[in-house]
Amino acid sequence: MFEEHPTPEDLERFVRSASSPSGAIKNAQLIRHLLSDCATCHDGLSALGWDANRLDRLLRLPGTDENAADAGSNNPYNYDEAFASTARTIDEFFAADQPATQSPEVLLAELVPLDEREQIRSAGNEPRFASPQLVRWLVERSHASRYEDAEKMLHLALLAQTVAEACSTDSVGGERRLADLRSRAWGQLGNSLRVSGKLLEAEEALATASRYCDAGTGDPPTRARLFEQRASLQIFQRNFEKATEMADAAGRIYRDLEETHQLASTLVQKAIASLYAGKAQQAVSILNQAIPLIDQEEDPHLLLAACHNMVHGYIDLDQPEHALALYFKFHELYKEFKDALILLRASWEEGMLLRDLGHLRAAETALLRARKGFMERGLAYEVAVVSLDLAAVYVKLGAVEELKETVAETLPIFRSLRVGRETLAVLIQLQQVADQEHQALELIRVLATRLEHLPNRTLLK
Numbered sequence: 001m002f003e004e005h006p007t008p009e010d011l012e013r014f015v016r017s018a019s020s021p022s023g024a025i026k027n028a029q030l031i032r033h034l035l036s037d038c039a040t041c042h043d044g045l046s047a048l049g050w051d052a053n054r055l056d057r058l059l060r061l062p063g064t065d066e067n068a069a070d071a072g073s074n075n076p077y078n079y080d081e082a083f084a085s086t087a088r089t090i091d092e093f094f095a096a097d098q099p100a101t102q103s104p105e106v107l108l109a110e111l112v113p114l115d116e117r118e119q120i121r122s123a124g125n126e127p128r129f130a131s132p133q134l135v136r137w138l139v140e141r142s143h144a145s146r147y148e149d150a151e152k153m154l155h156l157a158l159l160a161q162t163v164a165e166a167c168s169t170d171s172v173g174g175e176r177r178l179a180d181l182r183s184r185a186w187g188q189l190g191n192s193l194r195v196s197g198k199l200l201e202a203e204e205a206l207a208t209a210s211r212y213c214d215a216g217t218g219d220p221p222t223r224a225r226l227f228e229q230r231a232s233l234q235i236f237q238r239n240f241e242k243a244t245e246m247a248d249a250a251g252r253i254y255r256d257l258e259e260t261h262q263l264a265s266t267l268v269q270k271a272i273a274s275l276y277a278g279k280a281q282q283a284v285s286i287l288n289q290a291i292p293l294i295d296q297e298e299d300p301h302l303l304l305a306a307c308h309n310m311v312h313g314y315i316d317l318d319q320p321e322h323a324l325a326l327y328f329k330f331h332e333l334y335k336e337f338k339d340a341l342i343l344l345r346a347s348w349e350e351g352m353l354l355r356d357l358g359h360l361r362a363a364e365t366a367l368l369r370a371r372k373g374f375m376e377r378g379l380a381y382e383v384a385v386v387s388l389d390l391a392a393v394y395v396k397l398g399a400v401e402e403l404k405e406t407v408a409e410t411l412p413i414f415r416s417l418r419v420g421r422e423t424l425a426v427l428i429q430l431q432q433v434a435d436q437e438h439q440a441l442e443l444i445r446v447l448a449t450r451l452e453h454l455p456n457r458t459l460l461k
Contacts, residue, residue: 080241102128104137116155123162130166132181138163139188145341147301150195157192160185161205176217183222184211191229194236197381202233224253224262231269240277245268260403261302264293268306275309276452279315283309304333304342311349312382320356342374350385355389360397367393380416385451391430400434407431423450 031326107129111119123129142156164185172178190205206229213226231246251266267290274283287310294303309332314323334346351366367390374382387410394403407430414427426443433439 043414045348067369104131104134105136107131108138111159120158120162123159124166127166128169129163130168131163132167132172135160135164135167135181135185139184142188142192146191146195147337147341150192154189154192154196157185157189161189162405175213176215178221179212179216180222183209183216183226185209186212187226187229191232194229194233199233199236206230220253220257221259221262224250227253228266228269231266233408235269235273235276238276240273247273251308258420260293261295261298263305264290265302267293268309271309271313272304272458275313275316278314278316284313284317287313300333300336304330304337307333308345308349311353315352315356320353324357340373341377344370344382347373348382348389351386351393352389355393355396360393363393364390364397380413382452384410384413384417385448388444388448388451392441394439395434395440395444398435398437403434403440404431407434417451419450423447424452 004014026152068443111122111129114122138156142153142160143419145153145156161182164182167178167181169175169178172181186205186209190202190209193199193202193205206226209226209229216222226336227246227250231243231250234240234243234246247266247269249261250269254260254262254266267286270284271290273287274280274286287306291303291306294306307326311323311327314320314326331346337343340396347366348370351363351370354360354363354366367386371383371386371390374386387406391403391406391410394400395407407427411424411427414424426447430443430447433443
């Protein structure tokens with residue numbers, strides 16, 4: 001062990017090049033010194049940007065044996081297996097990928113001319129595609145597509161998972177780093193399957209991601225992201241308590257790492273779970289905590305999601321005036337996005353607000369615009385829900401023929417969603433009571449509740 005504290009140069013070298021073979025013994029000695037909870041050296045690492053929580057998470061990674069470390073403390077220079085294991089884990093944590101022979105953009109350009117099935121086959125079988133850089137790039141591209149194109153998001157995630165499985169330990173710097181890489185790819189695949197409404201497949205993919213994560217370096221951001229992805233799935237499965245637990249677990253990691261923006265993301269997840277659980281006041285309270293933490297420049301989508309769900313919270317609290325004021329306050333934020341789906345959701349939200357405020361014809365215009373856009377994109381679930389909101393407008397207007405026409409147009413949409421016969425019967429009954437406001441609104445409420453339990457729903461987050 002160091003007879004005195006490591007120098008700033010020792011600490012700098014440890015943080016920046018822990019995987020250097022020439023420094024392995026010195027790094028192992030430094031690790032052992034740090035494991036003794038030396039406050040002076042913890043302060044030194046903190047000055048380099050490594051706070052105590054992050055350091056502790058790093059040094060207690062899988063592969064370390066704290067009991068063995070304690071047992072060997074009487075022999076400070078013995079490079080025993082416990083600290084060798086720690087050193088190996090640290091080395092893998094800091095290891096670098098092999099240099100890429102081609103950029104991810106060039107590799108993907110080779111795949112683009114092929115059909116999707118052939119892209120998957122080539123990516124998995126041809127060695128030049130087995131690049132960790134390509135995996136990470138595909139994961140990022142897939143995640144960026146989540147508001148734009150669910151099919152594209154899923155296909156890019158499938159490519160990432162396929163390439164990750166083809167990568168070798170040499171290409172990524174060790175078995176644990178390869179496990180981290182595969183965890184990220186499988187996690188993105190699971191999230192993409194969820195967005196596409198394939199919840200059983202999503203659950204299986206996220207279970208695989210968890211197994212890889214457990215076998216990995218213990219990289220905190222990788223584990224936190226996986227908790228977030230599992231929380232989103234739990235929301236879709238209507239397991240709101242479990243979703244909150246997952247979001248809290250991710251939040252604790254981000255709080256330790258002082259990742260304020262990512263912490264805000266987990267709070268938005270908790271708010272969505274609360275909103276779907278019928279706890280609108282709790283959701284609004286959580287969102288009020290989250291919004292000041294959001295870095296709009298880093299992720300404007302997250303701010304939009306927070307504002308969007310807060311508006312819904314006030315709608316559920318039967319405070320449409322407050323919701324409308326908030327909507328117009330953040331309306332310019334919607335305009336910053338070119339994503340067609342986000343603009344359609346803005347129109348949908350505007351229609352609901354105008355309906356609740358009694359501006360029925362203006363609400364009709366906004367809802368018709370949203371429904372048309374969703375229909376053009378083949379989003380059956382959204383078309384069905386917007387159609388129910390539109391039906392409620394016609395009920396309040398006393399527009400019987402328009403209501404009947406809307407129901408007739410909605411029947412094939414409900415059938416495409418494979419709803420049960422009882423739900424279809426309720427929809428048909430709505431046509432029959434079109435001139436009875438109270439009964440018609442109750443049937444619309446029943447239909448909306450049944451749609452909420454369908455697997456192929458989407459959330460703005």
